[in-house]
Amino acid sequence: MIKIKGLNKYFGSLHVLKDVDFAVDKSNVVVLIGASGSGKSTLLRCINFLELNDSGRVEIMGKSVDPKKDDLNKIRQDVGMVFQHFNLFPHKTVLENVIEAPIFVKKMPRQEAVETASYLLEKVGLSDKADVYPCQLSGGQKQRVAIARALAMNPKIMLFDEPTSALDPELVGEVLQVMKELAREGMTMVVVTHEMGFAKEVADAVFFMDEGKIVEEGKPCEIFTNPQHVRTQEFLGQVL
Ligand code: ADP
Numbered sequence: 001m002i003k004i005k006g007l008n009k010y011f012g013s014l015h016v017l018k019d020v021d022f023a024v025d026k027s028n029v030v031v032l033i034g035a036s037g038s039g040k041s042t043l044l045r046c047i048n049f050l051e052l053n054d055s056g057r058v059e060i061m062g063k064s065v066d067p068k069k070d071d072l073n074k075i076r077q078d079v080g081m082v083f084q085h086f087n088l089f090p091h092k093t094v095l096e097n098v099i100e101a102p103i104f105v106k107k108m109p110r111q112e113a114v115e116t117a118s119y120l121l122e123k124v125g126l127s128d129k130a131d132v133y134p135c136q137l138s139g140g141q142k143q144r145v146a147i148a149r150a151l152a153m154n155p156k157i158m159l160f161d162e163p164t165s166a167l168d169p170e171l172v173g174e175v176l177q178v179m180k181e182l183a184r185e186g187m188t189m190v191v192v193t194h195e196m197g198f199a200k201e202v203a204d205a206v207f208f209m210d211e212g213k214i215v216e217e218g219k220p221c222e223i224f225t226n227p228q229h230v231r232t233q234e235f236l237g238q239v240l
Pocket residue numbers: 011014016034035036037038039040041042043
């Protein structure tokens with residue numbers, strides 16, 4: 001579903017991603033871990049072309065993407081993203097947040113968009129919140145709306161950038177639960193998170209990033225119990 005080869009990304013003279021190779025198979029869940037500033041968000045943003053790589057190749061669903069020629073908005077429809085800070089539209093209700101992109105980007109008939117949104121809100125446990133505004137929701141509820149909103153475009157891949165990092169501890173579980181359910185249904189997912197319990201339970205593979213490089217990858221049981229690289233050992237020593 002995702003294949004990245006030799007990816008490099010610079011911000012000015014700052015070399016942020018260094019020869020990154022990264023691949024995710026269909027229905028797999030990959031967890032990306034690493035210290036703050038190691039390049040995790042930038043890598044995610046390169047996967048849906050919010051950032052453009054300076055060299056290397058990005059293939060999405062078997063197709064090599066050329067940002068100069070290809071319609072990036074079309075590709076982004078297949079690659080949903082959920083952010084740490086929810087990014088809901090504050091002046092729209094929950095329902096309006098979820099139907100916005102299907103109607104205005106996909107040109108879906110309003111009735112169909114509302115039906116899809118109702119189904120998705122039920123799926124994330126928020127049927128009763130359709131008509132309230134984001135400010136009336138808890139952080140966990142906002143994030144579940146953000147997930148429903150991303151799913152409304154019927155993406156084939158979902159990217160999560162620290163989806164629970166802004167939440168009070170007691171609200172983390174409800175968001176992880178929704179993500180686990182998605183994983184169980186076979187969604188292809190890349191998740192940046194510090195929730196090692198989630199990684200152990202759900203991930204097919206864990207990638208550890210350090211200073212713009214992927215220095216180690218493996219199954220969660222391998223990475224967590226027997227990390228090979230000294231940087232992985234140090235990082236896990238701090239977070240586990
Ligand atoms: P992480 O998500 O692992 O914390 P990021 O991908 O956000 O790391 O950042 C990697 C590096 O790139 C950091 O040094 C950060 O300061 C820098 N960076 C990220 N975004 C930008 C940007 N838009 N402009 C300049 N530097 C950036």
